[in-house]
Amino acid sequence: MFEVLTKDGRSQARLGRLKTEHGDVETPAYVIVGTNAAVRTLRPEDLPATKTQIIIANTYHLWRELGDEGLDNYHGLHAEMEWNGPLMTDSGGFQVFSMGAAREHGVGKITKREAQAPQENLIRVTEVGVYFRGDEEEEYLDAELSIKIQEQLGADIIFAFDEPSSPLHDHAYTQTAMERTHRWAARSLEAKTSSQQLYGIVQGGRFEDLRTQSAKFIATLPFDGFGIGGSFGSSFGGEKTATLRELAWTIPHLPAGKPRHLLGMGRIEDIFAGVEAGIDTFDCVIPTREARHGALWTARGRFDILKGLEAASGEPIDDACACPVCADMGVTRGDLHARFRNKDPEAGRLATIHNVYFFNDLMEKIRAALAQGAFQTFKMHSLKALS
């Protein structure tokens, strides 16, 4: 199901191929986020031209939207999304954090600023499962139910249910959550009846001993692949050396022949650091969310299309870009600026097409560099170009 094609001589980076029932994914690859069974603002027919290989949808959101009855009669994500390529679903584990500790602590999973005002924690975690307080009544989700829902959704690759900890959790709580996640991992495996590939998730927060312990434990279970999740402390995402160091705590303990997915990390620096540390796939909201917010990515970094100085620009978003928006549709920065200013729904779509293409294209270039033994050179040039 996973094949390592080439390894970089000077790092843990590797070129690979992830096989699924809906086709192969050439790795390293970006997994585009389509939480509610759609990449926000895009139409199914937009996807092929964005070089998208694989999309991840979300168990929690779809479960809440469809309900038990809807899930019982569900015809599957592939049909629903009009996407015949590979799909993943997240287990709903991340919502345990984003609706729980993240709100209570006023932080994201990467802390680099001071905490924001705390909000009400909508989550109650127990040994057996998690209570989510949504709009009205409490909903209960656990490992078995998450797997059942993911089987009903029918993605090619599914994830174990986990409890990511907050960067502000101390060692003791992080350990408690990690050990609970380990038990849920075993239960997730036990619960699965389908032939879908199931990934286990390594936790352990920002603590080296816990990360190592978690990786070692999860690696002993018969998962098809491994996700690395949770919070990363202030060092992750900033300097690449710190990123490498944190991934270096876990990846060496994972089986070399199985795929490794870095959950929810996807800035350019993170990608290079992750690839270098041996990550095969990444998923991240950055390309799609930032597109909707007017932040467009180019090889030289991102810029804000909403800025007044773009209004009169007749330039393409990125003159080096071959995406449909830049190359085929002839959309200029001024055009796109005006669409954003006018709140034209097409603005988000065009920006999303561009950003998604940009990240997928970047991965393709990384793969090409790996194939030619030129990863280090490409990495250096790319990071330098960023600023």
Add this chain to the structure above:
RNA sequence: GCUGGGAUGGCGGAGCGGUCAAUCGCACCUGACUGUAAAUCAGGCGCCCUACGGGCUACGGGGGUUCGAAUCCCUCUCCCAGCA
């Protein structure tokens, strides 16, 4: 010409004696965004300063009343509606 109603910061539009450099919306400027409760959120938006704070000039023009006026009175200019 008469009779009413208006003129407030880039625009719209609150305020109707002090807590008003002036609610709010739009526009504009900054900054965030990392397994999506985000097509979102946060901050700024008269001028000047050693900016927690302080000083100027301001609510169509001019003149009054008052300790104090965007708010009350007189007058001028312009706009709108109705009547001639």
